[in-house]
Amino acid sequence: MNKQGNRKKILAVDDEPTNLKLLEAVLVPRGYIVEMALSGQEALEKIKTLRPHLVLLDIMMPGMDGYEVCKRIKNDGALPYIPIIFVTAIHTDQESITLGLDIGGDDYIRKPFDNLELLSRVKACLRVKELYDEIARTKSELARYVSLSTLDMVEKSSSREGIEIGQTRDVTVLFSDVRGFTHIAENMNPVDVFQTLNLCLSKQIEVVEAYHGIVDKLTGDEIMAVFEGPDMVRNALQSGKAIVNTLHNLELGGLADWTGVGIGINTGPVYIGSIGSQTMKDYTAVGTTVNIAARLCGYARKSQILFTADTKNLIHSAEFRYSSLGKISLRGLTSPIEAFELIAQMG
Secondary structure: OOOHHHOOEEEEEOOOHHHHHHHHHHHHHHOOEEEEEOOHHHHHHHHHHHOOOEEEEEOOOOOOOHHHHHHHHHOOOOOOOOOEEEEEOOOOOHHHHHHHHHOOOOEEEEOOOOHHHHHHHHHHHHHHHHHHHHHHHHHHHHOOOOOHHHHHHHHHHHOOOOOOOOEEEEEEEEEEEEOOHHHHHOOOOHHHHHHHHHHHHHHHHHHHHHOOOEEEEEEOOEEEEEEOOOOHHHHHHHHHHHHHHHHHOOOOOOOHHHHOEEEEEEEEEEEEEEEEOOOOEEEEEEOHHHHHHHHHHHHOOOOOEEEEHHHHOOOOOOOOOEEEEEEEOOOOOOOOEEEEEEOOOOO
């Protein structure tokens, strides 16, 4: 018998009250809570408020049949994963089974059903439901520490959408960090440092994600973001401008030095992959393109946005104003590179 707090809710859907009573008679003594619906429309209305753990669904019903009910449940993005077992008196040939599974059904039970078979299939589907719910909770917990866009990158890579992990790709990389962070934080209370830094970082992350960037890494006061696709350069430069403007207008009282970030942007090939051990992994972009963006960020003065010639050559409109700094030497690079400064009017 399930404990009261762990009792699972099952929504039984059938246009014959007698069939519903039979399901109730088998399931309630086993500790399940059974709710009932006499039509497909009633089931759809109840499922939004009841949020059952499982649906036992008749196929042959007047008005809206079970297949249509199943499709609507599975296509409702507001609902969590809910397993559906078709309970049917019709002949379950291979074509019918395939149809039900293709639209999102999880299992079939023939009428009249065997009580033990019913209970076994219910238990099996509820175990799957628990696994799905655990994955959802884990994803929600991870989202507290990893940006949703980074999680999205990992998910899409596994389904071959968006940025693919384990490949060399052409991207635009943006680095941003607070100028003189160590000096600024030296005489501050650690709690104040944490709160102020968190505010500055969160504002920048919002900007990056608004311009379709992926926050690859947060290291101290530094942000690394990756932009991909035909508009990657435009999005990165717009993101840089918006970061400078957002922080310039941020109300920090006597802590205005926190808003002075330097930004470096570079475009070129990177390798996006998993780095680390079996117990600790990080999905990140690596390569000379990343190193140059980081060094350019370190070279930039307060509220200055610098970018490379490889980035400039991909600017296809007159919406950006910039000037050349000529050849500059960056720490760790053997040869000077040409750099440009983006003119971002603050206001």
